[in-house]
Amino acid sequence: MTTNGYGTDLLSQMLDASSLRHRVIAQNIANVNTPGYKRLEVAFEEELGKLLGRGSSASGAKPTVHEGDGVERVDGNTVDIDREVGDLNKNGLLYQAAAQILASRFGSLRAAISGR
Helix, strand or coil, X not given: CCCHHHCHHHHHHHHHHXXXXXXXXXXXXXXXXXXXXCCEEEECHHXXXXXXXXXXXHHHCCCEEEECCCCCCCCCCCCCHHHHHHHXXXXXXXXXXHHHHHHHHHHHHHHXXXXX
């Protein structure tokens, strides 16, 4: 028996992408005053949507880090601290939601196995 029917693979990928996004946002915040630094962002949901829209397996979706958009300041830096903090909060909520859903799915499996 596999757990794929419960969406655990997809939820696991979402947690991995969210974890990577958290590290990238933290890096952006750490470099808010670094001249010439270009903000980075993680792309995952777009690729996932394309795969699911084509009826493909979600397992092919991989998060990628690329240079993001942003208004360039005089020193060449493109990090906006307000945007980064907002993105960090949003990402934290998405991570918590995916983790809770995954825990619930495993709880259901555990209950089914133990016969409750």
